[in-house]
Amino acid sequence: xxxxxxxxDFNLSSPADCPSTVRGLQSIFQExxxxxxxxxxxxxxxxxxxxxxxxxFLVFRVHSHGLVTLDLQCCEGDDIAQVENLLNALENKLSSxxxxxxxxxxxxxxxxxxxxxxxxxxxxxxxxxEYDIDRxxxxxxxxxxxxxxxxxxxxxxxxxxxxxxNLADSDLPYTQAIMGGGKExxxxxxxxxxxxxxxxILAEAVKLKPKMITMVEISFHIAATHMKKTCGSVLDNLNGxxxxxxxxxxxxxxxxxxxxxxxxxxxxxDLTAVPISTAPEEDSTWEFLRLILDLSIKxxxxxxxYFTQGNCVNLTEALTLYEEQLGRLSCPVYFSKEVVCVxxxxxxxxxxxxxxx
Numbered sequence: 001x002x003x004x005x006x007x008x009d010f011n012l013s014s015p016a017d018c019p020s021t022v023r024g025l026q027s028i029f030q031e032x033x034x035x036x037x038x039x040x041x042x043x044x045x046x047x048x049x050x051x052x053x054x055x056x057f058l059v060f061r062v063h064s065h066g067l068v069t070l071d072l073q074c075c076e077g078d079d080i081a082q083v084e085n086l087l088n089a090l091e092n093k094l095s096s097x098x099x100x101x102x103x104x105x106x107x108x109x110x111x112x113x114x115x116x117x118x119x120x121x122x123x124x125x126x127x128x129x130e131y132d133i134d135r136x137x138x139x140x141x142x143x144x145x146x147x148x149x150x151x152x153x154x155x156x157x158x159x160x161x162x163x164x165x166n167l168a169d170s171d172l173p174y175t176q177a178i179m180g181g182g183k184e185x186x187x188x189x190x191x192x193x194x195x196x197x198x199x200x201i202l203a204e205a206v207k208l209k210p211k212m213i214t215m216v217e218i219s220f221h222i223a224a225t226h227m228k229k230t231c232g233s234v235l236d237n238l239n240g241x242x243x244x245x246x247x248x249x250x251x252x253x254x255x256x257x258x259x260x261x262x263x264x265x266x267x268x269x270d271l272t273a274v275p276i277s278t279a280p281e282e283d284s285t286w287e288f289l290r291l292i293l294d295l296s297i298k299x300x301x302x303x304x305x306y307f308t309q310g311n312c313v314n315l316t317e318a319l320t321l322y323e324e325q326l327g328r329l330s331c332p333v334y335f336s337k338e339v340v341c342v343x344x345x346x347x348x349x350x351x352x353x354x355x356x357x
Contacts, residue, residue, distance in 0.1 A: 002076040002115035006087060010068040010094055011104040018046040018062045024097040025060070028089050034058065054078060056086075068094060076112070117150075121165055123347050124273070124312035131155070131344075137226050142219055149226040155344040157226055159198050164273075167198045168344035169229040175200040177340040177351040178268060178307050186210045189265035192257075192299065194250045194292065196270040198223045199231025205268075206234060206243055213243035214264075216250040254295035263301045269293075269308035274315070274322045289322075293354075294330050302356060310350035313339050319350055332357040 029036060034050035041047045045064040051057055056078065059071040070090060074083055091107065111130075112119065119133045131152050138149040148160040156169025167174060176182055179201060186208035193201050193215040202215050224235035238245045246253060250271065257263075269292060275285040296306050310319050326335055335354045342349045 003073050003113045004076060004078070004083070004110040005113055006070075006072040006074075006083070006110050007106075007108050008070040008072075008087060008091055008094075009104075009106045010098060010102055011106070012066040012068065012098060012101045013103050014101060015045075015064055015066045016062050016068055016098060016101065021062055021068065021094070021097055022046060022048075025090065025093055028086070028093060032056075032086060056083075068098070076115070121160070121163070123345065125314040125347065127347075129346050131158070133158070138222055144218060147219075147222055149222065152344070156229055158344055159223065159227060165344055167200060167227075167230065169227065170343040171200070171230075171345075172204075173340050174309075174342045174345075174349070175204050177338060177342075177349075178270060178309055179204060180266075180305065180307055180353060181338055181340075181351075184266070184305070186266070190214075190263075191266045191268065192216070192264040192296075194254075194267065194269045194271050194296070196268070198227050199235045200227075201268055201270055202243060202245075203230065203232045203234045206240065210242055214246065215243065216246045216248055216253050218247065218249060220245065220247070251291065251295070254292070254299060257299045258295060263299050263304070265301055265304045267296045267300055267304070267306045269296060269306065273309055274311040274318050286325075290325055290328075293325065297329055297331060297333065297354070297356065300356065304355065306352075306354040308352050308354070310337065310352055312345075313348040313350050322352075326354065 029050055032052055034052045034056070037049050039047045039049065046062040048060050049058065050060065055075050057073045061069050063069070072083070072087065087107065091105065095102065095105065117133055117136055119131050120128055121131060122128055132154050133150045133152050135151045136148065137151055137157065138147065140147055145162045150158045150160060152158055152168065158168040159166040186205060187210065189210050191205055191210050191213040193213060195217055196202060196215055197217045197220045199220060202213060205213050220235050223231055234240065234243070271292060272285065272289065275289070300306055310322060323335065326333055333354050333356055335352055338351050339348050340351060
């Protein structure tokens with residue numbers, strides 16, 4: 001069974017008087033028949049826990065530096081109206097007791113912990129976002145990663161890979177940005193898509209009348225079933241009038257194209273975002289990214305362009321490190337970047353266009 005976690009904070013202009021603050025709330029806790037346990041904080045204010053017969057658990061703390069906090073946990077099936085009444089009573093009483101000393105009162109919506117449907121996912125820069133997810137459509141581990149398809153009332157079906165929001169039905173701006181932002185002429189061109197398992201890039205690219213699109217992806221069948229609004233019917237078959245899908249690892253394919261001298265007008269890398277750090281656990285990702293970059297530039301025609309996502313606009317250090325990698329390729333390149341708001345990411349995202357000097 002899930003828990004609902006409520007928080008109520010009072011930021012004060014000066015430290016609160018602990019004895020009077022505690023005495024003022026005693027009647028409310030007594031009415032709720034909550035058993036109190038006071039904890040030793042070694043001089044750092046007042047800390048008590050309260051347990052009710054219905055399983056409610058409340059932590060009340062008066063911090064010595066001028067902050068009063070309440071954390072209330074209750075079972076998912078608890079009467080929400082009663083819980084709200086308790087919080088209202090505590091907030092009103094504390095507002096009366098601390099009158100004149102309050103700088104800010106902050107009460108957040110309940111955080112649901114341990115629910116069957118997980119609604120909380122972090123942004124790339126570490127902020128926690130609560131989505132309006134109402135059901136899980138798919139959740140399995142492949143040979144490469146964990147794959148989830150969740151349904152959001154606002155964003156439609158969302159593809160989540162290893163805990164990262166990848167793409168939603170709402171995210172056409174992402175697809176348009178990684179294809180050059182609508183400024184490119186794909187008619188009669190040869191296009192290579194690396195990754196793109198949600199099918200969004202392929203679905204949009206075929207509309208632009210290219211000569212041939214080659215998409216190299218290790219897995220796409222889940223999107224073909226659950227991301228129809230994104231991919232349409234392009235993933236129903238491995239071959240179409242102007243495209244082919246190779247179910248393979250892209251690195252051997254790229255190396256083969258380099259050896260054969262095969263080139264493309266556009267290479268679109270939808271494999272992975274720029275790593276967010278240079279910590280040891282990220283080293284392999286950076287190495288993979290550099291390898292894909294170098295091989296992709298080698299199969300790019302002299303007038304061709306390479307498109308890829310970067311990362312969240314707030315990750316300036318990681319993006320700078322990526323741009324430094326562009327100066328270390330086998331041939332010199334130019335690059336430009338565009339910042340786009342991707343709806344389901346709930347943050348601004350950087351996209352790169354790279355071409356040979």
